[in-house]
Amino acid sequence: MSKGEIVAGCLAPHPPHLVYAENPPQNEPTAEGGWEQLRWGYERLRESLAGVDYDAIVLLSPHWQTYVGTHFLGLPKFKNLSVDPVFPNLFRYHYDLEIDVELAQQIHDRAADAGLAVKMMTNPDFRVDYGTITTGHMFNPAWDKPLVVVSSNRSRDYYSVEVMQEMMIELGRVTREAILASGKKVVVIASNSLSHRHFTTESALPEDMSKEHITSHAMHLWDMRMIEYFRTGQAQRILDEMPEFTEQAIAESDGGGLSWLLSTLDVPTYPGILHGYGTIIGTGNAIVEWPVRDHKEAGL
Amino acid sequence: MSDGELIGSFIVPVHPHTVLAPEQNEGWGRLRDAYDVAAQRIKDSGADLLIIYSTTWPSIIGHQIIADPNPEWVMVDHDFHDLGSIPYSFNIDEKFAHAWNEANEKRGLKSRTVAYHGFPIDVGSVVALKLLNPDNAIPAVIVSSNVYANRSETTVLAKACMDVVKATGRKAIAVTAMSLSNRMFTKPIEPRDDRIHSLKDDEWNRKILELLGEGRLEDVGQLSRTIHQQIRVNKVVAFKPMWWLSGMNTNRNDLTGEVLAYEALHGAGGAVVHLDPTPSGTGDIEYDEDDVEYFAGERNVLDADQLETEENEQSSNAESLPKEDLNKGPALWEPTEGEDSVNSEAAPKPVGAYPHARRVGDLLYLSGVGPRQPGTNAIPGGPIHDESGKALDYDIKAQTQAVVDNITRILEEAGGSIDDVLDVTSFLVDMDRDFQGYNEVWAETLGQVGPTRTTLAIRALPTPIAVEMKVIAKAPPKM
């Protein structure tokens, strides 16, 4: 079997507003557009990967929240309606997605061997969280690649950002090993926003862009600081500053996705490509790609 | 219709073990038995409404209330999916949900109803309704736990709910679906090995249950922040259900409490507690935070931004227009002058470009008249809220009298008198509270003159006043 490969790593946030604004046939509500900066960002990300061949997407969403270890979707197909419990007015999406159970099981097994608490999710009635669906749709609206869906273990809530990060770096390490051993070409995605303070009000027309801005200057500064590190190949600094960033920007990196991603990418020292940045109901969101395929000397 | 009331409260655990696996662990079985006892008591109580506040349904845009009359789906827990699925079909009181939503808005809360096919009802609500209302005999409502809400919002949420319970004559049961200590084991365990995660959590849980057993609900409410720090993992929503439940019970400390069960659920503290409103005769409130009736709000980012923008545009485009002081209500204008205008130095300044009155033929049309005092702009009887929007007590009779006095001044300036009034349209911002006082003053003043009258309830007036009148009068002969 040929050696597996990570072709790209992406930070690809999931506010349901993006799918809402796109008006895909799978989503019940309709919009007059909105959040174009981010939707164009996703467009650029898709273009960047259009000519790249890969077999599967491994994705971690902070909205499948598990407190008893890390879980993996473990059935070949999930088909259901995903309604966002927070923004049901924007997101009621009929999904039909395929899971690469083999790869999921391989990551699961390596994580178990490394002493992490893990579980396969094999209940067919389970509804896939809206974070996974949103990022899944925005990244690959054709849904023609199987996914590995990883839950967000809330170890940050139980312990601290430091402990969360230790566990996520370990999970990233075994994810990488499993992918390389699988012989598959894979895109790895962390689905989370950066600064994560929401407005507590919604304008009458949610897509009214005259109302959209970052909640505070401090949040903006943190987002820009992180983006600077993304763009200059300073992944290690992101990991180093993760505790302060997560606390002070109330960042959605608390779910572990970003730490896991950077670890899966072996803490890249080459620049990530910023495809887009924008705010959604006050939160800061960046779409970033690490083009691992162009940096094979970096360890692959 | 008799006044509605809260006839009981229950605290119940959220995890699905009591529904799906009560036989796998004796403690889970005892929690299930206690759930069944609670269900029987609710049935016997004659309750006609179950109100669920669920800590496992977080919301961001204010509070959300389920208003789908018959939500149906299959619930699978994010962690305990291997225990099985819970199909549900509930009987929701849609009308109550909408009324509560409106009552929330009246008290300054952000709020919305949710009625979408396939909306994922959270695990806590599903477990509670499945077990407390197994045959769906009693209609229910479910409200979310707002991520950003603190004590004041959560208390006002309860008061708004009770406004509707009272107004609709319901016999309601309040339920909080919640864990006590919420730290679970972070690894899978065998059911037989379940216990409270730590001795510290167990001691705190027992202390809380001791207070609840004595009916000292408000004391637990007052301890909520401490409880959160001591035994709550920082999950999505902080510990606030006791604020809501205490608010529902008028912040009482002398309820009759009974702990029906207390057991571990994968390490977390699960309890079934019954709080009966019958006074226990014990327990005064030992200290008290401010009692809050309305939520003034502090983060209406969207509108605040708009106001700022509008103000900027105003100052750049039209320097001469009066500047609005955002904290003190609208700016005051000089009354506009026109051939038929009637203006009075003895009447309060307008809040826009209009005259005090205008003569047309034999009739005199007055602009809306409020109670503000000419010159000082003071409001007899006091304003209805302060500069930050916090509601204040005020005297509607004094305000109404001041309105009549202002009308008198304007008519006298025009050469007439109060006896010339033909028709009045009155606007009240709080009909329920103020109609009687307003009506008494009317009877003593304009009631003696005898104009026709229409009284309307409206949401707000441009200044912090409770009453305004629009008057048509006979025009005095031209001088």
Ligand SMILES: [Fe+2]
């Ligand atoms: Fe999110």
